[in-house]
Amino acid sequence: MPVHVYLDANATEPLRPEARAAALAALDLTGNPASVHGFGRAARAMLEGARETIAARFGTRPADLVFTSGGTEANTLAISGLGAGRRRIASAIEHAAVREAAPDATILPVDRQGVADLARLAALLAEGPPAFVALMLANNETGVIQPVAEAASLCRRFGAHLHVDAVQAAGRMPCDRAALGADSLALSGHKLGGPAGAGALLLAPEAAARLAPLIIGGGQERGRRGGTPPLPAIAGLAAAATATASTIDLAPLRDAAEAAAIEAGAIVCGAGAGRLPNTTCLALPGVKAEIQVIALDLAGIAVSAGAACSSGKIARSHVLAAMGLGDLAGQAIRVSLPWNATEADITAFARAYQDMAARLCRRAA
Amino acid sequence: MSGGVDSSVVAGLLAEAGHEVVGITLQLYDHGAASGRKGACCAGQDIHDAKRVADHLGIVHYVIDAEARFRRAVIEDFAASYAVGETPVPCVRCNQSVKFGDLLTLARDLGAEALATGHYVRRIAGAAGVELHRAADPERDQSWFLFATTTEQLAFCRFPLGGMASKALVRAEAARLGLPVAAKADSQDICFVPDGRYADLVARLRPDADAPGEIVTRDGVVLGRHQGVARYTVGQAKRLGAAALEGGERQVVVALDAARRRVVVGPRAGAGVETVRLREVNWLVPPPPAPIACTVKLRAREAPQPAEMRALPEGGAEVKLATPALAAPGQACVFYDDSRVLGGGFIVIPQVDGGAAAAVSGADRGGVAQR
Numbered sequence: 035m036p037v038h039v040y041l042d043a044n045a046t047e048p049l050r051p052e053a054r055a056a057a058l059a060a061l062d063l064t065g066n067p068a069s070v071h072g073f074g075r076a077a078r079a080m081l082e083g084a085r086e087t088i089a090a091r092f093g094t095r096p097a098d099l100v101f102t103s104g105g106t107e108a109n110t111l112a113i114s115g116l117g118a119g120r121r122r123i124a125s126a127i128e129h130a131a132v133r134e135a136a137p138d139a140t141i142l143p144v145d146r147q148g149v150a151d152l153a154r155l156a157a158l159l160a161e162g163p164p165a166f167v168a169l170m171l172a173n174n175e176t177g178v179i180q181p182v183a184e185a186a187s188l189c190r191r192f193g194a195h196l197h198v199d200a201v202q203a204a205g206r207m208p209c210d211r212a213a214l215g216a217d218s219l220a221l222s223g224h225k226l227g228g229p230a231g232a233g234a235l236l237l238a239p240e241a242a243a244r245l246a247p248l249i250i251g252g253g254q255e256r257g258r259r260g261g262t263p264p265l266p267a268i269a270g271l272a273a274a275a276t277a278t279a280s281t282i283d284l285a286p287l288r289d290a291a292e293a294a295a296i297e298a299g300a301i302v303c304g305a306g307a308g309r310l311p312n313t314t315c316l317a318l319p320g321v322k323a324e325i326q327v328i329a330l331d332l333a334g335i336a337v338s339a340g341a342a343c344s345s346g347k348i349a350r351s352h353v354l355a356a357m358g359l360g361d362l363a364g365q366a367i368r369v370s371l372p373w374n375a376t377e378a379d380i381t382a383f384a385r386a387y388q389d390m391a392a393r394l395c396r397r398a399a
Numbered sequence: 400m401s402g403g404v405d406s407s408v409v410a411g412l413l414a415e416a417g418h419e420v421v422g423i424t425l426q427l428y429d430h431g432a433a434s435g436r437k438g439a440c441c442a443g444q445d446i447h448d449a450k451r452v453a454d455h456l457g458i459v460h461y462v463i464d465a466e467a468r469f470r471r472a473v474i475e476d477f478a479a480s481y482a483v484g485e486t487p488v489p490c491v492r493c494n495q496s497v498k499f500g501d502l503l504t505l506a507r508d509l510g511a512e513a514l515a516t517g518h519y520v521r522r523i524a525g526a527a528g529v530e531l532h533r534a535a536d537p538e539r540d541q542s543w544f545l546f547a548t549t550t551e552q553l554a555f556c557r558f559p560l561g562g563m564a565s566k567a568l569v570r571a572e573a574a575r576l577g578l579p580v581a582a583k584a585d586s587q588d589i590c591f592v593p594d595g596r597y598a599d600l601v602a603r604l605r606p607d608a609d610a611p612g613e614i615v616t617r618d619g620v621v622l623g624r625h626q627g628v629a630r631y632t633v634g635q636a637k638r639l640g641a642a643a644l645e646g647g648e649r650q651v652v653v654a655l656d657a658a659r660r661r662v663v664v665g666p667r668a669g670a671g672v673e674t675v676r677l678r679e680v681n682w683l684v685p686p687p688p689a690p691i692a693c694t695v696k697l698r699a700r701e702a703p704q705p706a707e708m709r710a711l712p713e714g715g716a717e718v719k720l721a722t723p724a725l726a727a728p729g730q731a732c733v734f735y736d737d738s739r740v741l742g743g744g745f746i747v748i749p750q751v752d753g754g755a756a757a758a759v760s761g762a763d764r765g766g767v768a769q770r
Contacts, residue, residue: 325508328461332421332509348464394508 039379041291042336043312044174044202044370049270050227056273057229060266067263068254081263084272091275092200092221093210094236100245100258101268104233105201105222106131107248109168111235111259112197112218115246117166120195123158124168125150125180126356131220132168132199133352139168147307148178148357155185159192166195171203171214175340175353175368176304177313179207186215195241201225201233205278206310217241223271226278227373232267277373284371285311287380291369292316294384298391303354303366312375316387317359317366321394324348326367329394333386339367400424400452400460402445404573404580405517407452409559411576413515414456421509422453422460425497427469428591451579463505465497472496474591478604481629484655484748485729488699489589490544499552506555513557520545521561521738522553529553531683531740534561543699546733546743547681601629612660614642617653625662628655633727639664654749655728671723677716677732677744684741686710690719694735697726697746703735716744 040048060080065073067081082096089096102108109131113122117136124132124139127148133139140158143151150169159165167189172179182198189196198216203209205226211219217238224230237245242258251260288311292302295316303315318326323339327348330337340351354363369383400406400422414420430443446462453460473492480487498516506514519534519541531553534540539560548556563569566585573581588595602609608629613621622642625631630638635652642664643650653670654663675697680686687710694703695718705721718732726732726746733743 324461324463325505328421329509331461332459393510 039335039382040372041369041375041379041383042338043372043375044177044225044368045338046224046230047227047274048372048374049229050274050277050373052277053226053228053270053274057266057270060269063265067265068252077265080265080269084268087272088221088234088275089236091279092204092219092236093212093214094219095239097256098237098239098242100235100237100242100255101263102233102235102259103231103264105129105199105220105225106233108220108222108233108235109197109199109201110135111245111248112220113166113168114248115258116195116197116218116241116244117168118246120164120166121162122166122168123155123194125170127173127175127178127353128168128170129174129199129201131201132170132197136166136168142167142169144356146358148173148176148304148353149307150180150185152181152184152188156188156192159188159194164193164195165189166197168197168199170199170201171209171219172200172207172310172313173304173353174202175351175366176307176315176357177202177310177370178304179203179308179310182214182216189217190215202310202313205275205281206312211236211238221271223267223274226271226274228270228272228274229267231264232271234271281373283311284373284375287375287377288312288314288369288371290377291371291380291383291387294380295369295387295391298388299395300387300391301362303357303359303362312371314369315354315366316369317354317362318391318395319362319365321365321391323351323365323367325394326365326390329390330367330386333389335383335386337367337369340364400449401517401586402443402448402452402580403517403586404570404578404583405519405560407449407517407578407580408569408572408576409515409517410452410458411456411578412559412572414458415576420456420458421506421511422449422456422458423502423505424449424460424462425465425469425502426462427465427493427497428474429466448580448583455577455579463502465501468501469493469497469591474600475604477589477597478601478608478629480729481601482605482608482657484628484657486632486727487729488544488731488745489591491547491731494545495547499548499556503552503555514555515557515559517560518545518558519560519563520558520740522556522558532561532738533735533740534563536563536565539563539566542735542740543696543731543733543743546683546731546740547679548683549681550683553683598627598630602627605629608657610660612662614639614662614664616645617663617665622650622664628657628660628662631655631662634670634725636667651725670725671720672726672749673720673723675718675720675726675732676711676747676749677718678714678747680710680714680716680742680744682710682742683739686742693741694737695720696731696733696735697724698730706734708734714744716742 065077067078085096089099113135122136122139125142169185186196195217198219200219201222204221219236221234223232247258249260292314300316327339340348350364473489476492477487477489503514519539521532523530533542609627614623623640631652648666650664651667653665690707690709695706696703706718708718728746728748730746734741
């Protein structure tokens with residue numbers, strides 16, 4: 035393989051140096067934050083410092099931030115710990131972490147650009163008792179940003195709880211729980227450039243007061259999440275969260291990659307909507323997504339498609355299907371630039387993509 | 400790469416020889432659903448094993464979702480074949496559609512120079528093009544399952560195990576290469592029916608094939624009842640109940656009359672036929688203009704027997720057997736010239752003459768051998 039270009043940041047971001055340094059420092063720190071002695075106090079200071087940093091960065095009181103093992107747990111905790119007993123509404127493009135945790139949810143459709151239908155949300159909210167609503171801030175496959183603030187005011191009007199999966203959005207666009215009006219918001223450390231193994235659920239005060247824990251046990255996190263917290267991952271999360279503020283604007287690089295792909299025959303999914311600056315979803319008509327991913331991997335370019343099963347098999351994208359893209363839902367790849375993407379990466383991608391398209395489209399035709 | 404010993408050794412030998420090897424595993428069906436374990440992963444242990452082998456060899460590896468194609472081309476065909484009173488060979492259908500169809504196309508699309516598989520057959524470059532031959536090890540030979548491979552497909556394929564003298568040698572190679580699957584058991588039965596209860600699958604997909612009916616003689620005398628024609632194969636002696644012995648003679652299934660839900664039995668002696676008609680014939684030599692002598696195999700595991708065959712229009716062929724033999728409709732009949740495969744086709748249900756169909760058979764349960 036001649037080149038190794040990583041363009042799959044939405045799967046996981048490369049570790050940021052600030053996060054690495056913080057995690058390494060935490061690894062060398064002996065002590066359980068729950069302990070009474072000096073070692074414990076030092077660990078606790080690091081834990082609470084991280085909590086304050088993250089809470090401030092994403093708009094929540096430190097006391098209303100619960101550390102979890104990651105985004106999936108944060109979403110599951112919100113859905114089971116705040117959504118139990120309520121009718122649930124979830125957008126059609128939610129991540130499996132939300133969909134699988136709320137399988138009975140009424141589906142809120144999206145338009146062809148992949149944006150949730152607010153008129154439909156209003157109608158659904160008006161139909162019955164207060165609901166639990168899940169709407170992600172930005173989609174992992176298309177990068178399309180959702181009208182969360184507008185949804186939040188609708189939810190407030192109807193007494194509904196709004197849960198926001200901000201796993202992909204956090205650090206890549208303004209993301210402030212209080213400003214958005216979200217009642218709960220899920221984060222993941224490794225999607226910010228921290229180590230995998232830590233995430234957080236950020237809560238509004240009234241939601242924090244009624245959260246039922248998913249994991250009980252030692253009473254950590256004020257009884258809202260049992261288990262000794264993974265300090266290195268949490269310290270890394272906090273450092274990464276801070277570092278995201280100084281990430282370069284990835285949109286020009288993303289746009290260059292997109293332009294090269296369009297020239298080769300690609301269609302950009304969700305191009306008409308506001309999107310994360312690092313993400314583009316490229317459909318190549320007539321060519322199966324899995325073949326594109328393999329062909330690019332063999333050319334040294336790492337991208338992804340749809341939802342990969344643990345087998346590695348690529349399933350048809352439910353997100354693109356919900357956008358009404360039909361066959362294209364099985365013919366699109368996701369290119370997501372990491373915080374450290376370079377022009378050279380995009381040049382390599384453009385060449386590999388155009389080679390691939392020339393080869394595969396000829397066959398498809 | 401199925402995750403078994405054979406394809407793992409193929410990958411290992413090719414990587415060792417310095418080729419750039421791309422490992423592909425086909426996800427053919429949902430293993431969680433097939434094993435009946437709720438919540439089980441869709442990927443079975445075999446996919447996990449294939450990945451481990453690829454990791455060990457340092458080659459790239461991908462899983463391709465072939466579930467939809469496999470369901471249509473293999474599983475539904477399997478059930479439909481039973482429903483009309485045939486005994487299908489799903490491995491041939493899989494080779495025709497998924498393996499040497501879609502997978503081969505994928506290999507070409509990815510710029511590969513060849514598709515190598517773990518099949519036990521030999522591909523020999525002859526003066527007039529590539530030839531398909533039986534494997535060196537007669538115990539392992541899979542040429543019968545590959546008769547439908549076209550010459551164009553064959554040209555792109557490589558079968559590194561075809562010359563191996565025994566499976567023991569292949570296992571020894573696996574051990575030498577340090578493959579984590581070196582001691583793994585050989586796969587058995589039909590891959591998508593791990594519990595072997597294929598009649599349940601057929602009943603689910605084709606309830607019409609699961610309806611009870613009569614067991615009758617060739618003359619239409621009712622001898623008993625059965626629980627669905629899909630549970631029978633021409634040549635079968637089991638599950639006949641009281642009909643198993645008639646007039647002091649052991650009876651076997653000689654025909655399946657699916658339209659009337661009848662299992663037709665006759666004395667084991669004299670159940671063979673002399674002439675077999677074939678459909679969907681694939682030729683690996685130019686179709687002979689006149690009848691030619693050859694040997695044929697009517698089932699996966701039997702020695703080739705002398706016959707004369709001739710090509711018929713519209714992909715047909717007719718085979719005259721030197722000695723009458725049992726022939727189960729739906730199974731393959733493959734023509735050989737010594738070790739070389741000349742072609743083959745699927746045995747068609749004989750034309751009805753008089754009351755019941757004439758037919759033939761093998762041992763108890765043909766068509767469950769693999770690949």
